[in-house]
Amino acid sequence: MKNLSLLLILAALHVPAILLAQENIGKERPKITSPQVSKDNIIEFQLYAPEAQVVYVNGNWMEKPDLGIAMQKMQDGVWRLDKQQLGSDLYQYTYTVDGVRINDPSNVYQVRDVNNVFNYFIGNGGVAELYKTQSVPHGTMIKQWYPSALNKAERRMTVYTPPGYESSKEKLPVLYLLHGMGGDEDAWPTLGRVAQIMDNLIAAGQAKPMIVVMPNGHTSNVAAPGSSEKGEYPIEFYTPDVGTGDMESSFMEIVQFVEKNYRVKKGKADRAIAGLSMGGSHSLFISAFNPDTFDYVGLFSAAFRINDKVKREVYDQFDANLKKQQANGLKLYWIGMGKTDFLYQTGVDFRKRLDAVGLKYTYHESEGGHTWSNWRQYLVEFVPQLFQ
């Protein structure tokens, strides 16, 4: 057994056949690295597609991502789009090749957003440094199933525990962090970069060590697509649970599970709840319906009632519940909204209602709209204010 030859055989044959094919038929194929991200966030894209007629990059930083920006065809069959000056963020993109939406075959880093898969990359400097895995102590990410009386089945959640949780005996506070209509228990951990943000804020002394619980807010599912007994089904944006009040009404079963299974502090001073869009709606109704349960509330681009024809106890007596929340010593009611968010007016109306009942809130208005870019930044703003 010759070591070098074995090594080469291993290297050659363990690799998927399609790769081999690329190597065999691609002797004159140029080597592609895409995207290329410079230190100061000038981005270049490349795609080898010698037969293509029209190729676009569709990036979520563009004014019209659906139209995208055309790439230029070079003599070597490589299409290029260069010198995109971007900022400090996580960016998503795809290509459109002769009308077909494709992922960048040179970039294995992909993330599902609702029912599409996007390539992503992370810019340098600024807030984006919080979205990267850094050389700091790392918390643990857990995919766990809890018994749900509502579903009469186990439901799946993601839990972040901070560095040192396993070896400590200290009890920790808990942030319940809820996704939007297009999300599930995998949304905040992937697009939301929760593990990275929490690790980095905690390492910098900007956030208290805490547990972050990310449940699945679609009560018609027990888990994210592909992770339940429904298998690999085509994802529809709208699910029948939306607006029914089931999530809000049953939420305390999640709190009870967490407080039984994790080493946590159990008072309202050590519980926070926050959510984006539909999850913001969930958060405001859950926290009002349980007015002595959460001293910290975060509403990120929050919706209000999603279907106000539904009558549920969790939606009743809302103003009275808000007053109880305030009277019970609420410490932070934080609202983040983008100037161009389609829910902007919903936010205006909601804050008038808070003013009318005398609930004190902190309002943070940002550029941009209903985007993960904002929700990550809202999380970065919100978390350092918790449990102080």
Added chain:
Amino acid sequence: MKNLSLLLILAALHVPAILLAQENIGKERPKITSPQVSKDNIIEFQLYAPEAQVVYVNGNWMEKPDLGIAMQKMQDGVWRLDKQQLGSDLYQYTYTVDGVRINDPSNVYQVRDVNNVFNYFIGNGGVAELYKTQSVPHGTMIKQWYPSALNKAERRMTVYTPPGYESSKEKLPVLYLLHGMGGDEDAWPTLGRVAQIMDNLIAAGQAKPMIVVMPNGHTSNVAAPGSSEKGEYPIEFYTPDVGTGDMESSFMEIVQFVEKNYRVKKGKADRAIAGLSMGGSHSLFISAFNPDTFDYVGLFSAAFRINDKVKREVYDQFDANLKKQQANGLKLYWIGMGKTDFLYQTGVDFRKRLDAVGLKYTYHESEGGHTWSNWRQYLVEFVPQLFQ
């Protein structure tokens, strides 16, 4: 606030812009569901690509996946490949459109294999039922970092704990499960379907509840690509740690971490180690070098020495160590190999060596070669024999 209109606005605007674009420009675009998997595993593929000249499906079940099978263009701009009769397995595929390798835009279920991303689907009946999330109690999947003296840094591992672990006080046995040269701590959990296989075998009473530890066997990395401080870098198949002996030499730091942090039984009768390809090589040297540590060893398409110019203590006295392993009461030394595996002769030579030293093993020869299809099936064969 009208409930229905808000719902529609939410539904319309929360969804990525690219989708909207597809809906807007695609009024005459046919609705695509791809792949379609019938109950008896007849598979159909569809791709909308009206401008394309030549389209192939490249499936890992095909004789020549790199060449693939040509799709037929229909009048509506949809390419079709129908009536692929498959079996009971998890299958991977991509398309090639005019020479460009793409993922199926209608199938969000994707998995990275080394440095390519594939779509996947799961057939019905037979062993593939073990690869699906079923309505059975579910274990917990944990991504955790452990302190490594070797790397002088934290390294990332995946840990499966069986249903009921959190609420029980029982100590459990541990299977250490190692990946191949192209893998990392995410390989067995994704392509290997470990959570599903373990949940289903345990629910059927075919496997003892056990903890499964899946570390990262590339000591030049602390975590899988995209999960370390190296960020989103282009993945090379070969990493400089391969064949150095670092993984084998440092392995007991993983065992020590697990036994300190999980509620486990600590004798050799309650430890198993198994791995595929390079991980098989790791498993056989680790178990021999620590001959009183693992009563169960599994070698799946195992390599032997990957670079035999390297001199390390962990590779020394191998025959003597094998004899000690046997003398210490080894309970199962299980070897799985495919008839067309490029390491087949390596396996023949290795078994002669075992015969020469008198180590008793179980040999399982299967159809096929160096594939995840075999490794999943070997796991299904191996796990029920553990800790009995």
